[in-house]
Every structure is written in structure tokens, then in C-alpha cells.
Amino acid sequence: MADTALTAPPRSPLAQAAGRLAAATRTSGGAVRLAELPFLAQLNVRLDAKGTAAEAVGLALDLQLPLQPNTVVRAGELTVLWLGPDEWLLVGPPGSEGELESRIRTAAGDEHVSVTDVSAQRTTLLVAGPRAHDLLAHGCALDLHPRSFGSGRCAQTTLGRTQVIVVARADSRAGFWVLVRSSFAGYLTDWLLDAATEYV
Template sequence: MAELHGGSPLASRAATLAESSVPGVLHLSEVAFTTQVTLRVDPKSPAAERIGTALGTMLPNQPGQVARTEDLQILWLGPDEWLLVGPEGSADRIQAALVEAIDAEHGSVVDVSDHRTIVEVSGPVSRELLAKGCGLDLHRRSFTAGQCAQTLLARAGVVLVCRDAEQPSFWIFVRASFARYLADWLADAAAEYRA
């Protein structure tokens, strides 16, 4: 029997991202193997309240909000949809807590950890770099820490999260099938900062 081996979607582009980084100016890297779980539930239901209690924070209720706990980020994706992001190996724990809180009410909990990977873009020119391929207003007054948005970056559908506004840091959630394309685009877009 063949031995199964998993690799991150950007394992083949790790060197490209590292070489495209410029110390003190721009850092590009993959944040691989995070747990990602989607949740669909009526935000006004008793289940949503129980979920908030189980997670240690209420589900974000405003477009683009991100809630945080010690080891979890909860991204608002829609009026009744969230993406929960946690450390590697925590999918079973997160799913069990959500399913128990939903109980007999209508809801959906799905492990989508293999669906997307995360590219981290940080450094003083990170907003400028992202603006080359994204139509969002990324100014720190408009898109600040604790916000997320579903958008296009270089024509690839992504979820963009601002992790820090003062020392600009972003996570780009991109489908695994588009990850290498996006990594190559970022490396090309970053070329001017290496000169």
C-alpha cells in the first residue's frame, strides 16, 4: 500500500516567496496547515448564543468583522456564515464544540482546512503591494485590524484579513488551486521593492 504524504499547496513556492521578501520592507510566506471550519447558523438563534458561549466570544455580527479568542479567529463571511481559523490539529475539537452548541437546531459545520491556504504579507509596503491587484480601499483608516473582506486579488477570489494596521500585516486566504498562481503574482509584484 502506498504511503500517504500531504504537502502544503505552496511548498513548491516557499523559496520564491522567501526570495521576494525584502528585510524591513516586505515579508511574504505561507501560513500552512491551519484548521479552517465553516459555520452556518441563524445569528439570532439560541444556537448562535450557545456557540458564542462555547467559543468564548460571540460570533461577529457586522460585515467584515473578525472576532478573536486565545487560539481562534472568527471571520464574518455573510449574514449567517463564518470561517473559524485555529491551530493545526484543532478541527475535531472546534467541530465538536460547534455541533454540541447547535444541538437540534438548523446549522452546518464543515471542515474546509484543505480548501484554502494562507499567504502572509507584511511590512511597510504590504498595502501598496496588495493595492496593485485589489480594488478595495486598503488605507489603514478604511481597512484596519480586525477586519476581513471577500474580494479579488489579481483576479483570484480571496478572503483578505488585516491582522495589524500599525505594522501592516495581512493574511490572504486563497483556494489551493489558485495558490501557486497568487504566489507567483505576489513575487512578480514585489520585484520593484528588491531593486
């Protein structure tokens, strides 16, 4: 029997909000820039930070896993976020999750490691522009000024009462990534657009 199932191309959680995000960016005169970065590969990695697997995985990814709380390590298109003493989030280009998981598992060998593809769990919002700090400050208790939360920093926190991971980009002018669960992405986008009205 022929397979009659139709497969639709993937649709990002914020596909319908793309126009509103672009409009807010235009009308703010560059004060804020809002956009979705859909489909980034995201792998949750758990392993013993002091074991041999940590070093082997780092070599396989051509970077060192961050060991300091709330820090970020970048190498090429890969970004690794420290989430806990034995937990990291590896973020890579769209579609790379399978290859990255294979590299991690091969490098770890017989060492205990947990690798979970969580790419579909979250989407990523880019919040940039000269007023990005001010915009996020409307709903985030963290001090996101570059003096306190500059390049190489990340944090699990709440923004507009939504659990997120905030990542300071490599250059303060590049703004922030805000990783949010897909089911809350629409709500958080509405909140950001509302909070951005004073800059529009």
C-alpha cells in the same frame, strides 16, 4: 491481506514556493514579508445569527460571533470572519478542526447548524511589512489603508484576478492574511512575487 497503501505526510500547496517567498522577504530589506501559513484549520459555519445556537456556539468557542458585515473577532488562537448574515469562517491552529467542529455541534444541540471543514480548500498567505498595503494595492480594488481597513476587518474580494479573503491582522504592522483557494495559490504567489519586485 496487509495494507500496502503508503501515506505521505501532508504537503502544503506552496511548499515549492517557500524558498522564493523567503528570498523576496530577504531582498526587500523588510519592505515586504511574504510567507505561507499552511494547514490552518478552517471551518465554514452556518446558523441563524438571531437564534440560540449563535450564543451557545460563541460561549463554546469563548468568543462572540461577529454580526457586523466584514468584521473579525479574535480570541486566543481562534479567528472568526463574518462572511454573510448567517455564515462565518472559523480559523484555528493546524490540526484543531475536528475538536472545533465537535465543540460547535455539541453547543448547538438540536438547533440547526451547518459545519463544514474547508481546511484543505484554501491556504493562507501572510503579506506584511511597511509596503504590504502598496503591494496588495497593485491588484486589489479595496482601500486597505488602516484608516479604512484596520484591525478587525475582513473582505471577500479579488486580488490579481483571484478570489480571496483578505484579513487585516490584529496589529497593522502584522499585515494581512490572504486566504486563497489551493488551486489558485501558485498563481497568486507568482503574482505577488512579480508585484513585489519594485520593493526588492
